[in-house]
Amino acid sequence: MRYFSKKLLGALITLFFASIITFYIFNILPGDPAQVILGIDASEEQLMQLRDTMNLDSSAVYRYISWVGDIVSGDLGISYKYQTQVSTLIADSIKVTLQLSVFSLILTLLIAIPFGLLLVSKRKKKSFIPLSILSQLGMSIPSFCLAIFLIAIFTVKLRILPSIGYVSFFDNPWLNIKSLLLPSLSIAIGASSIVVRYLNTSVQQQLKKDYVRTAYSIGLSERVVLYHQVLRNALIPVITIVGLIIADILGGSIIVENVFSLPGIGKLITSSITSRDLPLIQALVLYLSLIVVCVNFLIDILYKVIDPRIRIK
Amino acid sequence: MKKYFKNANFLFGFIFLTFILLVVLWGFIALPYDINAVNIQERLLPFTKNHLLGTDHLGRDILSRIMVGSRLSLTIGFYVVVFGFLLGTPIGAIAGYFGGFVDETIKKLIDTLMAFPGVLIALMLIAVFGASTKNIIIALTIMSIPRFSRMARGGYYSYKDSPFILATKARGASNFRIMVIHIFPHISGELLVTSSLTFASAVLSEAGLSYLGLGIQPPNPSLGKMVSEAQAYILQKPSYIIVPAIFIIILVMGFNLLGDGINKVIEEAKENE
Numbered sequence: 001m002r003y004f005s006k007k008l009l010g011a012l013i014t015l016f017f018a019s020i021i022t023f024y025i026f027n028i029l030p031g032d033p034a035q036v037i038l039g040i041d042a043s044e045e046q047l048m049q050l051r052d053t054m055n056l057d058s059s060a061v062y063r064y065i066s067w068v069g070d071i072v073s074g075d076l077g078i079s080y081k082y083q084t085q086v087s088t089l090i091a092d093s094i095k096v097t098l099q100l101s102v103f104s105l106i107l108t109l110l111i112a113i114p115f116g117l118l119l120v121s122k123r124k125k126k127s128f129i130p131l132s133i134l135s136q137l138g139m140s141i142p143s144f145c146l147a148i149f150l151i152a153i154f155t156v157k158l159r160i161l162p163s164i165g166y167v168s169f170f171d172n173p174w175l176n177i178k179s180l181l182l183p184s185l186s187i188a189i190g191a192s193s194i195v196v197r198y199l200n201t202s203v204q205q206q207l208k209k210d211y212v213r214t215a216y217s218i219g220l221s222e223r224v225v226l227y228h229q230v231l232r233n234a235l236i237p238v239i240t241i242v243g244l245i246i247a248d249i250l251g252g253s254i255i256v257e258n259v260f261s262l263p264g265i266g267k268l269i270t271s272s273i274t275s276r277d278l279p280l281i282q283a284l285v286l287y288l289s290l291i292v293v294c295v296n297f298l299i300d301i302l303y304k305v306i307d308p309r310i311r312i313k
Numbered sequence: 314m315k316k317y318f319k320n321a322n323f324l325f326g327f328i329f330l331t332f333i334l335l336v337v338l339w340g341f342i343a344l345p346y347d348i349n350a351v352n353i354q355e356r357l358l359p360f361t362k363n364h365l366l367g368t369d370h371l372g373r374d375i376l377s378r379i380m381v382g383s384r385l386s387l388t389i390g391f392y393v394v395v396f397g398f399l400l401g402t403p404i405g406a407i408a409g410y411f412g413g414f415v416d417e418t419i420k421k422l423i424d425t426l427m428a429f430p431g432v433l434i435a436l437m438l439i440a441v442f443g444a445s446t447k448n449i450i451i452a453l454t455i456m457s458i459p460r461f462s463r464m465a466r467g468g469y470y471s472y473k474d475s476p477f478i479l480a481t482k483a484r485g486a487s488n489f490r491i492m493v494i495h496i497f498p499h500i501s502g503e504l505l506v507t508s509s510l511t512f513a514s515a516v517l518s519e520a521g522l523s524y525l526g527l528g529i530q531p532p533n534p535s536l537g538k539m540v541s542e543a544q545a546y547i548l549q550k551p552s553y554i555i556v557p558a559i560f561i562i563i564l565v566m567g568f569n570l571l572g573d574g575i576n577k578v579i580e581e582a583k584e585n586e
Contacts, residue, residue, distance in 0.1 A: 010421070017425035025437055129321050136322070136573070140566035142517055144524045145540060145558040152547055251431015255521045269433075270525050273440045281440045289428040296428075 003304055011297040018289040019071075023064050026282045076283045079272070086283050089268065094287065096166060096264035097253055100187075103180050104249045105242075107188035112195035119196060120203045121226065132200075138193030143252045147186035147259040154182060166262050183260045187252040191245050198241045202234040236307050243296040250288055316578055323574025326509075329567030333383055333560070340380025348377050349532050357550045366556050369539070370546055375553065378534040379560055385535055386516050386564060389450055393515040394508050396454040401461025402504060406492055408462070409469030419466070423459045432456075432518050436527065444527045453518055457511045464507045468500030502579040509572030513565045520561050536561045 042050075070076060076086035119135065122128045155163040161182050167175040206212065207230060215225045254266030261267065265284055272280045317323045345365075352372035359367050366375040408419035426434070435452035442448050469492065472478055481495055522528030523537030531538070536557045543554035 010424075013421050014424045014428055017422060018428050021425065022437070025441055028441070132322075133325065133570075136566055136569055137562070140513065140517075140562050140569055142520050142524070142537070142540075142558075142561055142565075144521060144537075145561065148540070148544055148547065148554065149558075152551075156548060247427065247430040249430075251433065254431055254433065254436070255525065258525055269436055270527065273436060273527060276440070278440065281437065285429065285433055285437050288430055288433055292428045292430055 004301065007297060007300045011293050014293050015290065018293070019068060019286060020064070022282055022286045022289070023067060026278055027060065027063070071283065071286065076279070079277055079280045086280050089280065090265070090283060090287060093263055093265050093268045096262055097250070097257070097266065098291075099169065099176075100180055100183055100253050100257070100262065100264060101246070101249050103184035104187040104191065104253070105245065107184050108191040108195060108245060108249070111188055112192035112199070115192065116196040116199035117231075119200055123200075123204075135193045135196045138189050139197070141190065143186050143190055143256050144259050146189055147183065147256055150182045150186055151259075164261050180262075183253075183256050183262060186256050186259070187249055190252065191248050194248065195238065195241060195245060199234065199238050202237050203230055206230045206234045236303075239299060239303055239306065243292075243299040246295045247292045250291065316581075317574065320574040320577055322570045322577065326567045326570030326572075326574055329563045330571065333387070333564055333567060336380055337384045337387060340377065340384065344377050344380060346374035346377045348373065348381050348534050350374075357546060357553065359550070360552065367550070367552055369553060370542065375539075375556055378539060379536070379557060382534040382536045382539060382557070383560055383564065385446070385529055385533060386519060386561075389446065389453065389519050389529075390512045390515045390568075392450045393453040393457050394512050396450070397457030397461050397511055398504065398508060400454070401458040402465045404458070405462035405465030405467075406469045406496075409466035409471075410473050410488070410492055410496070412470070412473075416466070419462070423462050423466075426455070426459045432521055435518060435522060439522070439527050444522075444530055446529055446533070449519060449522060449528055453515045456518065457515060460507055460511050461504065464503055465500065468503060469496055472496045472499055502575065506572045506576045506579070509568050509575065513568035513572070516561070516568070517565050536564075 074087050076090070078084065079086050079089055115135070119128070119131050122131060151163040154161040162175075162179050163182065166179055169176040203226075212225060212230060215229055253264060254269060256262075257264040257266035258270055265288060269281060269284050272278075272284070318327070350373060352368070354372065355364075355368050356370055356372040357368060358364050358372075361367070364374050364376065366379065369375055369378070404419055408416040429437075434456050435449070438452040438455070439448060473496070478491060478495060481491055486495070519528055519535070520537035520540075523535040524541045526538070526541070528537060529535035539557035540554055540561070543550075543557065546553050
């Protein structure tokens with residue numbers, strides 16, 4: 001219970017800092033923020049109205065508190081560009097991004113675990129070096145390049161998967177899965193290389209421990225030692241990396257959604273940067289960091305459930 | 314130095330980066346064409362004697378644009394690593410060495426920066442201040458600070474109570490002196506590894522931002538922007554997109570492999586002690 005409350009407090013503090021950073025960055029605009037947002041052509045009346053809605057005349061602390069209050073109550077104001085409630089825009093796009101992230105995470109684990117095991121089992125053989133270079137390659141290819149190459153292969157040449165257009169799962173589940181397959185694969189290949197690397201390091205560390213030497217000395221085969229004993233211990237730290245991977249996947253989806261024109265958070269962010277829709281970006285940034293903090297908190301809890309030996313240091 | 318070149322990762326990384334440096338140097342000494350010279354009659358040329366890597370959709374020489382684009386990627390990566398190192402390392406060192414409340418606060422701040430996924434911090438800053446090379450460097454530097462801080466924090470934390478440090482303390486050395494002269498050399502190797510990996514991720518992020526049109530702005534060429542421009546011509550002329558993509562991959566992979574190689578050599582040296 002102490003572990004739980006300590007982690008919860010930590011997550012809340014992180015969120016608090018994140019909200020301050022997000023709030024502050026959008027408030028250090030040089031000059032009159034209303035003028036900067038609306039541009040030089042704005043009329044005095046429009047400026048007054050925006051200054052009023054942004055509470056520019058009150059203190060920064062007051063504005064921060066009322067902004068957080070608005071966000072908690074779900075009232076995020078109205079987007080300049082779309083002229084609709086920011087909350088509806090976010091609700092629509094977050095569904096796409098979350099589905100894409102879940103798909104990418106599943107694919108990441110489906111690729112990373114078999115490949116990681118292969119890499120570990122070949123660690124003393126000659127084929128280890130090309131395999132590890134391959135995992136380095138996966139980490140070094142930008143997701144957008146990978147996405148374009150995948151489109152060239154699967155859409156243009158083989159004509160089996162669509163490259164554009166998103167279909168909701170409830171309208172047509174099969175098309176929905178097909179339309180998300182290439183985007184999630186472009187994210188998953190990079191993310192799985194990181195997991196593979198981490199798994200490999202984790203196994204190497206376990207192999208140096210005394211229990212492994214004992215296991216070998218009583219005559220257990222390489223196979224038994226590796227899969228029955230080492231792997232169990234090595235997989236526990238790998239769970240923590242899932243938290244890091246989630247951040248990576250969300251970050252990757254910002255770029256990949258733009259390649260495939262998926263109507264998710266990433267697409268919304270980049271289009272609102274071009275149209276200088278600052279309140280919308282501010283809310284989106286905070287929501288994405290909220291997701292990362294929540295997932296990390298859940299993983300901390302899961303970690304404790306799986307391995308009760310973990311204590312607060 | 315010999316033991317570094319025996320490591321396959323280091324060797325490959327070294328070869329990749331030498332290749333990039335040679336290309337950049339060649340462009341520095343003798344740039345084949347003006348990077349913005351448009352020539353519609355010679356658009357989308359294949360690899361020819363006059364245009365070694367062909368021309369793009371406006372007839373600009375791809376090799377020249379690659380040379381300058383790679384140079385910009387390297388420059389941005391260099392600044393990001395230097396500033397990230399200079400800002401991140403002291404923060405991490407103070408947290409790890411002094412511990413307690415300072416450590417807790419700095420740790421939470423680092424966690425906060427890590428809670429913004431991927432290029433989100435950069436996007437946020439670009440949204441406010443606009444896209445320019447200077448702003449990219451600032452944004453990517455902020456993203457790189459947690460990497461250096463975490464590394465330095467771990468290093469200083471593990472050394473601060475070791476016998477040789479306690480002995481130095483007993484002799485009356487100041488905290489500053491201990492941190493700079495006595496502990497820093499022990500973790501400089503690890504920080505070099507972090508620098509190399511940060512360089513790789515800075516190049517990757519810059520390419521991503523430029524691909525979105527939010528990175529390096531025209532008339533400056535950038536590898537990421539070249540990929541996005543070439544996208545429409547992928548069937549007509551596949552080499553147009555493949556060439557800049559390969560240069561990004563070689564650059565990123567070069568620094569990743571180099572960092573990995575140095576890391577392995579350091580670890581092996583520690584085990585042999």
